[in-house]
Amino acid sequence: MVTLGFVDTRMNLSEHVQQLRQRYRELEEEIARPQFYSQPLHAQEVLKEHARIGELVRVGEEWEKCRKQLREMDELVRTAEDPELRQLADQEKERLQRQERELSRKLLLGLLPPDPNEGRNTIVEIRAGTGGEEASLFAADLYRMYSRYAERKGWRKEVLSHSPSELGGFKEVIFLLSGPDAYQRMQYESGVHRVQRIPVTESQGRIHTSTATVAVLPEAQEVDVVLKPEELRIEVCRASGPGGQGVNTTDSAVQILHIPTGMIVRCQDERSQIKNREKALRILRARLLQKRQQEESQKYAQARRQQIGTGDRHEKIRTYNFPQNRVTDHRLRLTLYDLATVLDGDLEPLLDALAEKEAQERIAEILKENR
Template identity: 45%
Template structure:
């Protein structure tokens, strides 16, 4: 039996074990455990589907080889050779797919996320680009059926936003969006530019896996809470009471603000979620730095200062600098058609992991 078949056989045994556990009344009564097991069952189902196909292909290959070796009839021998010629590429294709599936997943990949957009160099133009990127992501999320909720916003001087943060909920959100973190650069002629010159502006994008209480040990004695009157989005009601919340994690001087909810309680809960997520990501970044001592990841999610993508409006071009991929569909890209670049980044990540034999 091949190594891959052995691995799939082990997964099959676990699949059957989990299948029995999720119908156990004691486990059904333990909601946390039941949810984890049903998720594991769903993940293992994909392996079972490909296991059946791969097992059949391997069996047919053995049968064809036996026929070629033992069959006396020339026609039957030729048929077996033709079948083997079709089966061998199929086996190779399946094995590559299985190897990718067996790459250990980042445990945070299935988490919801907090996305933080901040204007960088470029003044008003950077603020406008924050709004453009938010619109781009929002249209992509809508196509994926994901839910988006605004957490905090600070408007720009004339238009756009200096800062914008929002929560995204759905299946596999962090695993899909994590490579969006970094500096996004835009090259275009601003509306206020009378000479028609192209300006370069930049914003930063941070994609944080949404941390739960079990993910981060947060001592509330280390958290200072301030309230103030909100301004900007949210309607007139936000100015009547101190509904906005600012949390400061004293040991790390991490500051989180939330003012877009209608109540102080809701803003506090959202701010606490963002604070946990930032501290959780800081721990992940620390581990990434430790790992990078012996390997340099091309598409690391830890470096927020790395220029990852350029949006060039005069040429209608998007270039992702990490994988040297350029596309000339800027208009549709800014309307949420970003799946191609996300898929390319995932392929690059998988190739990197397979080459180095390491996991996230």
């Protein structure tokens, strides 16, 4: 994992710790009021902030205690006459410096504005890119990889829509992941994924390069995106493609056009027209929420927009090379020679490193603003 270098933020952090204590006292006073629970939604938000600020206050107190001990060790290193005692004090000083760096990092991250998508479920869209049938097979490999990762995390998976290819791959597959930190972890997967291998359709043993795109969207609630009936054009038609009995014999497929944006969503996985309509609306809301958030993010500085890669479809984020048994994440310049393990859903080394990289960039932003 990438580690943070030391940054001297002690003066600024001291002021922030005092502000955190003051805010925590204010929240405690508000919670103690008799009418606090008369507004359940507001109370829920206050309790959530109270828990978050309380944890930061605890970290801040640890940081202050660490600083005090560090000053004491520094003094002992300078004044101790016994060489053995001075050596022990110097070792303890190094340990305290490492602890102070980690506590400073936690405080800085806690001072950043909370992610508006924190705690949301996520909708993942995988589409075959360049490479014909091989791209569809690669899209299926990515789907299996994320499915196994979801199993490791204990998340619930629900397929919203899929379009299979002739050889068992996916032209497109859209699914929902529900569980703690689902969006926080999966957000780093947006972009173009590239595979290099000998396709099953290749008769001369040549290595081909194919791609698939992955889009990760926070699931939108009805209060996030209001869909007006007059802005929707909903059509029903007969489902097509391979499937069980009834797939091609009932008018259950639903296609929704969002007139203001031109977005089109089609769902046909369910035999029930109502269920297909519900799934299509969920996908549409998620896409509209992502569009709105992307437009808002353009107001910020370029450094914030980059955020470990923009997630744009044209951006190649990772390569899966079968002949060399390697996975390379181009945002990190990190290569792992354990392709089978990654494809089996062990994504933590990659996602941990990406999360740490984002943490460094966000900390650099707040330090720059405080100069």
